[in-house]
Amino acid sequence: MSGLLTGLFEAFATTLREMFRKPVTIQYPEEKKPLSARARWRIVLTRDPEGEERCVACYLCSAVCPVSCISMQSADRGDGRRYPEWFRINFGRCILCGMCEEACPTLAIQLTPDYEFCKYKALDMVYEKEDLLIDGTGKDREYNFYKHAGIGVVNPKGKNPDEYGPVDIRSNMP
């Protein structure tokens, strides 16, 4: 009997104590919790500092994606640059793992802190290139892939920063 009374007393005491504690509930969406510095959400396609599309349609992000939610069709601009004719991400399947961003050699695809992009219909979660491509450079403002790739698109071959000039094979002959 005394055990029952002790249990009841403890339960009432807990209720009383919690009534005066500051609530921890956040009234979303009016109130928002600060995100961590490494939060990764909505994916965008960025541009280089000259305003050109960074994506060269190499399919690496699509190949590495563990849930196969990226698809695209590559095309050639005729000046040495490749680009995606169309580029699609199905956010209904995306697990926001960030592997596409890790794999991208041109820093085109980037995850952003924008987490408010849910939709009521599953098909509205399929984002096309026009929904993904932004005007800005994203995280790395100075990077232009063609200034490091050494294929002579932006600068002549061998004239990019930190790049050796083309080898004169005749100079290697005995």
Ligand code: SF4
């Ligand atoms: S974040 Fe992960 S799941 Fe989402 S598109 Fe990139 S690789 Fe695929």
Ligand code: SF4
């Ligand atoms: S976003 Fe990056 S990894 Fe994906 S196709 Fe474009 S350049 Fe390649």
